[in-house]
Amino acid sequence: MNVKKLVLAKYIFTLNLIFLFITSFAQYYQTGVEPFKIKWGKKEFENIRVIFPAQADSLANIYLFSLLNADSLHDIDYQVGKRKIDVILHPNTVLSNGFVVWAPRRMEVVTQPDPNNDALLWHQTLSIHEMRHVKQMYSLQKGTTRIATWLFGEQAIGLTAALIHPWIFEGDAVWAETYFSFGGRGRSASFFQHYMAHSLENQKNFSYDKWLLGSYKDYIPNHYQFGYQLTQYINSHYGPNIIPNVFRFSGRYPFLLFPSYFAFKRQTGLSQKAIFQKTFSENDSIWKSSSENLAHKPNSFNYRDGYRNILYPYPINDSLTLAYITSLAQTPFFATILPNGKIKKIISTGYLIGRPSYNDSLIIWSEYQPHLRWNWKSSTNLKIININTNKIQQLANGRYFSPIFDGLNNRVIAIEYNQSGRYFLRAVALDGATTQLFTFENGYEIQEICFNPDFSSIYGIAKTQEGKKVFRIDSNYHFEIVLDGKYCDIRSLSCPDNQTLIFNFTNGFSENIYKFDLHISKLFKINDLPINSAYGYLKDNYLTFSHYTSSGYQLQHKRKDFLGFTTIDSIELYNKIVKAHAENTFMQHKAITFKTKNFTGPGTLLNIHSWFPYYMKPIQDASNIETANPVFPGLTLLSQNLTGSTQLSVGYGYGKSHLFFSSLSYYGFWPIINFTYEQTDNPAVLYQITQTYPINRDYRKKMNFNIFVPFTLSSGLYIKSFQIYNKFTRTNDYLYREDIDAYRKGMYSNELGIILYTLRTMAHRDLQPRIGFIFNTGWVTTPWDYNNLPNLWYGKSVLYLPGPFSNHGIRFTLFAQSQNIKYIYLNNMIRFPRGYSDYIPSINFKGIFFDYTMPLSYPDYNLSSLLYIKRLSLNLFSDFAQNQYKTSSYYSIITLSDNLQSFGFMLFIDFNIFRTWYPFKLYFTQAFKGKDFTTFSKFTLTINLNSNFARK
Numbered sequence: 001m002n003v004k005k006l007v008l009a010k011y012i013f014t015l016n017l018i019f020l021f022i023t024s025f026a027q028y029y030q031t032g033v034e035p036f037k038i039k040w041g042k043k044e045f046e047n048i049r050v051i052f053p054a055q056a057d058s059l060a061n062i063y064l065f066s067l068l069n070a071d072s073l074h075d076i077d078y079q080v081g082k083r084k085i086d087v088i089l090h091p092n093t094v095l096s097n098g099f100v101v102w103a104p105r106r107m108e109v110v111t112q113p114d115p116n117n118d119a120l121l122w123h124q125t126l127s128i129h130e131m132r133h134v135k136q137m138y139s140l141q142k143g144t145t146r147i148a149t150w151l152f153g154e155q156a157i158g159l160t161a162a163l164i165h166p167w168i169f170e171g172d173a174v175w176a177e178t179y180f181s182f183g184g185r186g187r188s189a190s191f192f193q194h195y196m197a198h199s200l201e202n203q204k205n206f207s208y209d210k211w212l213l214g215s216y217k218d219y220i221p222n223h224y225q226f227g228y229q230l231t232q233y234i235n236s237h238y239g240p241n242i243i244p245n246v247f248r249f250s251g252r253y254p255f256l257l258f259p260s261y262f263a264f265k266r267q268t269g270l271s272q273k274a275i276f277q278k279t280f281s282e283n284d285s286i287w288k289s290s291s292e293n294l295a296h297k298p299n300s301f302n303y304r305d306g307y308r309n310i311l312y313p314y315p316i317n318d319s320l321t322l323a324y325i326t327s328l329a330q331t332p333f334f335a336t337i338l339p340n341g342k343i344k345k346i347i348s349t350g351y352l353i354g355r356p357s358y359n360d361s362l363i364i365w366s367e368y369q370p371h372l373r374w375n376w377k378s379s380t381n382l383k384i385i386n387i388n389t390n391k392i393q394q395l396a397n398g399r400y401f402s403p404i405f406d407g408l409n410n411r412v413i414a415i416e417y418n419q420s421g422r423y424f425l426r427a428v429a430l431d432g433a434t435t436q437l438f439t440f441e442n443g444y445e446i447q448e449i450c451f452n453p454d455f456s457s458i459y460g461i462a463k464t465q466e467g468k469k470v471f472r473i474d475s476n477y478h479f480e481i482v483l484d485g486k487y488c489d490i491r492s493l494s495c496p497d498n499q500t501l502i503f504n505f506t507n508g509f510s511e512n513i514y515k516f517d518l519h520i521s522k523l524f525k526i527n528d529l530p531i532n533s534a535y536g537y538l539k540d541n542y543l544t545f546s547h548y549t550s551s552g553y554q555l556q557h558k559r560k561d562f563l564g565f566t567t568i569d570s571i572e573l574y575n576k577i578v579k580a581h582a583e584n585t586f587m588q589h590k591a592i593t594f595k596t597k598n599f600t601g602p603g604t605l606l607n608i609h610s611w612f613p614y615y616m617k618p619i620q621d622a623s624n625i626e627t628a629n630p631v632f633p634g635l636t637l638l639s640q641n642l643t644g645s646t647q648l649s650v651g652y653g654y655g656k657s658h659l660f661f662s663s664l665s666y667y668g669f670w671p672i673i674n675f676t677y678e679q680t681d682n683p684a685v686l687y688q689i690t691q692t693y694p695i696n697r698d699y700r701k702k703m704n705f706n707i708f709v710p711f712t713l714s715s716g717l718y719i720k721s722f723q724i725y726n727k728f729t730r731t732n733d734y735l736y737r738e739d740i741d742a743y744r745k746g747m748y749s750n751e752l753g754i755i756l757y758t759l760r761t762m763a764h765r766d767l768q769p770r771i772g773f774i775f776n777t778g779w780v781t782t783p784w785d786y787n788n789l790p791n792l793w794y795g796k797s798v799l800y801l802p803g804p805f806s807n808h809g810i811r812f813t814l815f816a817q818s819q820n821i822k823y824i825y826l827n828n829m830i831r832f833p834r835g836y837s838d839y840i841p842s843i844n845f846k847g848i849f850f851d852y853t854m855p856l857s858y859p860d861y862n863l864s865s866l867l868y869i870k871r872l873s874l875n876l877f878s879d880f881a882q883n884q885y886k887t888s889s890y891y892s893i894i895t896l897s898d899n900l901q902s903f904g905f906m907l908f909i910d911f912n913i914f915r916t917w918y919p920f921k922l923y924f925t926q927a928f929k930g931k932d933f934t935t936f937s938k939f940t941l942t943i944n945l946n947s948n949f950a951r952k
Contacts (some may be wrong), residue, residue: 030373040599047082052089070131080137100133105611118185143252153610171227182487182574189511209862217858219307233279313722314358350716354401408455419604487574496538527564612636615653683734753778792819833879835927835936847881875906902929
């Protein structure tokens with residue numbers, strides 16, 4: 001393709017994408033709400049305001065001090081000064097996370113530490129990482145973008161950010177958490193080992209597009225891992241100011257549409273693809289050089305599903321191993337593995353919090369459980385299954401993780417974390433009764449625990465200000481540190497005998513398994529194991545472990561007699577593959593108390609963050625944009641409060657007449673309440689049934705009052721939800737009244753319905769839930785208008801079943817509708833067979849639709865920088881329905897019935913354009929309908945813009 005034409009095509013595409021962004025950013029990034037009864041407080045110092053539930057007061061002090069430190073660190077290279085940011089703490093959920101979002105501008109932080117995190121304390125990790133994003137976003141507020149903020153408010157910065165690939169944001173943030181501390185993910189082999197394994201195994205080279213945009217065929221690390229590799233190369237070769245300059249340049253020149261491309265080219269002389277090539281070439285040399293003296297290098301394993309992790313292996317005997325399995329094709333599950341590699345599934349699970357544990361007959365784990373209503377309140381379920389009887393039991397619900405079994409007292413011991421930041425050991429009896437056994441001092445983050453064989457001592461891994469420690473709690477609950485791991489990322493602890501601890505950590509570029517002798521307090525590296533070995537368990541003279549390959553973690557057994565050991569005289573302070581910044585300020589923690597004030601009052605409900613210098617109704621669903629809303633002269637204001645309970649949008653404009661809309665949503669009560677009002681410049685609708693009717697009509701006005709009562713029943717292996725909704729609508733449309741033989745304005749309708757669904761969580765390659773159902777039914781009534789309008793009942797049921805092959809799926813859909821029409825039809829609430837219009841009149845409808853969905857191929861094909869195709873899939877369908885409707889014939893009303901049918905196929909293409917992050921999906925539908933097989937064809941293009949609304 002001609003280069004000029006390619007550039008022009010990029011610009012035309014991106015200009016259209018920008019318009020979608022401008023309209024879609026009116027869709028707020030609403031993350032959920034805390035429980036209604038929460039009392040909010042705030043602490044403020046200089047430019048940072050922390051907003052938090054009252055029970056997290058002590059945590060707020062810690063976070064505010066840590067964020068102030070991080071703010072100063074990042075200004076070394078970003079140099080934007082102290083800029084205001086609101087930080088909302090969420091202490092009531094177990095899903096560890098943090099993110100920064102603009103519109104409204106804020107940082108949100110979950111205070112429960114991630115039990116799988118590296119050696120840096122959780123509040124320090126989040127402070128460095130998320131404050132880096134704050135600096136990035138403020139750096140965009142330059143030149144053109146700064147002017148745009150006058151026109152569009154905070155969302156203008158978000159728009160410019162949307163032109164920058166996430167790897168630049170996240171790679172820079174991970175680099176910062178590594179460079180400005182002795183910890184950070186950049187020092188842990190688990191963060192980059194896939195690239196290393198791919199290199200050392202001399203696998204087929206993947207294209208830049210594939211590493212950048214992902215794949216359904218092969219495992220591809222995320223943009224955090226990819227971005228860190230490139231950022232580390234850039235900063236080590238060109239200095240740490242390159243990435244900040246990229247943000248500044250992008251802020252000044254967003255109209256270039258691909259500003260980061262030009263920014264990198266200007267500063268380094270290289271395109272982003274060239275930077276990738278140089279990065280991976282250098283890394284290949286480093287990794288191959290570091291592994292030259294290894295006796296065992298990784299070997300790839302070819303599985304039917306392409307990629308599989310065998311995690312937390314436990315040998316029951318010499319012919320049977322328990323493990324936790326993850327893959328691209330299936331959701332995670334526990335399984336037994338035979339010596340020939342055959343895997344037998346025991347049970348699939350939801351999302352695990354912490355690591356599981358085993359003995360010869362039991363598997364114990366902690367699984368995420370959402371609250372029925374509140375998004376920022378969640379817990380864990382302690383579960384146990386007997387693999388001999390397949391009996392599963394839910395022991396307790398709380399904030400427990402990393403459970404172990406106490407064989408001496410026939411109970412489970414788990415780590416517990418509370419909202420104020422304290423850790424405990426909690427005993428849970430098999431009848432569910434709980435007892436608090438031990439309270440850890442402030443400043444400890446407990447990650448995992450294990451018993452010694454006689455259950456007399458508990459060993460565990462804790463993080464402190466000085467790094468990771470291995471501790472022991474004896475039967476008298478005396479606590480002591482047995483090993484100072486400094487800032488080594490120690491994980492996967494086991495105690496095979498009363499003298500030995502087994503664990504792994506990263507040294508240099510690879511992860512290794514180590515043995516610690518408790519009697520002599522000596523550390524030994526276990527030699528002659530494959531590179532990047534982990535999850536070691538020593539039992540019956542065999543070391544069982546997993547080692548990482550490009551096909552995932554693979555199971556290995558090695559006789560104890562054949563193991564060699566190297567004495568480790570001392571542990572270095574930190575892994576020096578990345579040199580820590582000389583002015584590291586996170587090593588000295590100060591106990592500072594900041595003054596607390598209440599965060600309450602009507603003023604906390606309103607927060608106008610963005611606006612449009614014209615009239616435009618916000619798009620409601622940014623995950624599926626097909627059409628844009630019309631724009632008129634006027635003004636639109638957007639508001640969302642910082643705690644997420646209130647959203648408001650108001651607009652005034654002028655077209656053929658005055659235009660107005662307002663939409664208010666309140667999420668703070670259990671029912672979600674929404675009120676909307678709109679005045680258009682089109683005449684009110686006339687439902688004509690007589691020869692004479694009013695010619696001059698008012699402009700149409702519409703008011704909606706909606707109530708939704710949601711119940712989230714589960715969000716683990718199965719996503720289960722139940723919702724009751726009521727939607728009341730009033731318009732000034734004109735209806736005929738027989739009693740006065742005239743038209744009067746005012747039309748009312750009320751829809752009451754329920755939705756119930758249970759859907760199995762989808763694996764990476766799944767096209768639809770493997771198993772599940774959806775049931776939706778509702779009643780639309782027309783109070784005060786029975787003489788003209790009917791009442792309508794509708795129902796919909798969807799059943800998902802697995803197909804005969806991996807990632808194939810079957811779907812049955814049933815529709816039904818009935819309305820007792822007199823003069824005027826209500827809008828259909830069901831879908832007609834594909835190829836037919838959904839606006840066909842209907843008084844009674846029954847339909848059954850059949851779909852068979854399957855993947856065709858995963859081409860991972862790129863056409864230069866223009867197009868990257870990830871997946872082709874096919875849906876075969878056959879639809880049958882019977883529809884009854886009324887019509888006039890010879891001055892009388894008669895009822896007719898039609899049999900409707902169609903069959904055909906839908907071809908889906910998942911792709912990315914111009915190396916942008918946003919996933920597109922192209923649908924082509926070819927249907928053959930009716931008895932004469934009339935053809936119907938349709939193209940549909942969708943794009944999901946939600947993927948870049950927040951920096952996590």
